[in-house]
Amino acid sequence: MHNGKKNVLITGTTSGIGEALAKQFATRGYGLVFVSRSKEKLIKQKTAFERKYSVPIYIIEKDLCEENAPAEIYQELKEVGISIHILVNNAGFNECGAFSKTQLEKEIDMIKVHDIATTRLTKLFLPNMMKSKWGHILNLGSIGSYAPFPLNAVYAASKAYILNYSLALRSELKSKNINVTTLTPGATKTEFAEKAGINHTLLFSNFVLSSDKVASKAVKGMLKKKAVITPGIYNKLLVLSMKITPYAILQKISPIFYKDVG
Numbered sequence: 001m002h003n004g005k006k007n008v009l010i011t012g013t014t015s016g017i018g019e020a021l022a023k024q025f026a027t028r029g030y031g032l033v034f035v036s037r038s039k040e041k042l043i044k045q046k047t048a049f050e051r052k053y054s055v056p057i058y059i060i061e062k063d064l065c066e067e068n069a070p071a072e073i074y075q076e077l078k079e080v081g082i083s084i085h086i087l088v089n090n091a092g093f094n095e096c097g098a099f100s101k102t103q104l105e106k107e108i109d110m111i112k113v114h115d116i117a118t119t120r121l122t123k124l125f126l127p128n129m130m131k132s133k134w135g136h137i138l139n140l141g142s143i144g145s146y147a148p149f150p151l152n153a154v155y156a157a158s159k160a161y162i163l164n165y166s167l168a169l170r171s172e173l174k175s176k177n178i179n180v181t182t183l184t185p186g187a188t189k190t191e192f193a194e195k196a197g198i199n200h201t202l203l204f205s206n207f208v209l210s211s212d213k214v215a216s217k218a219v220k221g222m223l224k225k226k227a228v229i230t231p232g233i234y235n236k237l238l239v240l241s242m243k244i245t246p247y248a249i250l251q252k253i254s255p256i257f258y259k260d261v262g
């Protein structure tokens with residue numbers, strides 16, 4: 001299986017943007033590797049995708065908070081002979097609120113999933129892309145990547161890492177024919193906001209895009225080797241305003257988005 005076709009590894013496929021990205025790649029005939037924690041959901045997803053898209057699906061149940069998870073994923077795929085040509089670091093979640101009240105362990109896990117696992121997986125899967133002189137890496141940032149966000153301090157900082165890291169890596173790998181794209185979505189209708197208890201906030205009450213729209217823009221943009229993709233005109237304007245507004249002003253405005261979170 002997965003031989004002769006290009007293969008995509010996507011983390012966090014069991015819902016939301018990851019699942020929508022998987023659909024985009026499946027429609028284009030790529031072999032797929034899904035990584036998430038929920039084994040039951042992964043098994044159901046594999047059956048549904050294989051039936052609908054006739055593409056090979058390989059599933060790996062793994063918690064990306066675990067330090068060894070990336071190495072174990074890499075080793076398992078090596079043993080079954082699946083090479084990865086496109087790596088999508090999508091898995092993530094949000095622990096939102098005033099830093100004095102949020103749970104430290106969740107925040108540390110957020111850094112582990114967003115930043116450490118992404119960095120480790122990229123380090124492991126890059127050599128094969130270098131060898132074949134072809135590859136794409138798609139990393140999930142956020143509009144939070146562009147500025148410090150009071151009431152979402154650790155999340156936004158973890159996503160700022162993703163943007164800066166990905167842009168630098170992009171420059172390093174350009175001459176090797178390996179593309180690095182960062183997807184920086186705004187509010188998107190997935191399980192994310194509900195899990196974080198922020199679905200009632202101003203940010204998630206307005207201009208919320210569907211995960212299918214976000215994923216469609218992401219995969220089209222990635223295949224065109226775009227550096228950064230921010231789906232939706234409202235989100236594009238938001239990012240522009242974050243780039244040009246002095247932080248002294250921005251820090252007064254941005255907590256409004258998370259009002260009521262505390």
Ligand SMILES: NC(=O)c1ccc[n+]([C@@H]2O[C@H](COP(=O)([O-])OP(=O)(O)OC[C@H]3O[C@@H](n4cnc5c(N)ncnc54)[C@H](OP(=O)(O)O)[C@@H]3O)[C@@H](O)[C@H]2O)c1
Pocket residue numbers: 011012013014015016017018035036037038041062063064065090091092093113140141142143184185186187188189190191192193195
């Ligand atoms: N939704 C938004 O408004 C929004 C906006 C900007 C950026 N993003 C980013 O988009 C990405 C996807 O989020 P989403 O909105 O699609 O959220 P979602 O619907 O909650 O999906 C998150 C996915 O990540 C997986 N995941 C979470 N923790 C994991 C862990 N420790 N190990 C392995 N897998 C894990 C979940 O699977 P299991 O629970 O089965 O492990 C799930 O498949 C995240 O990086 C998020 O920060 C989202």
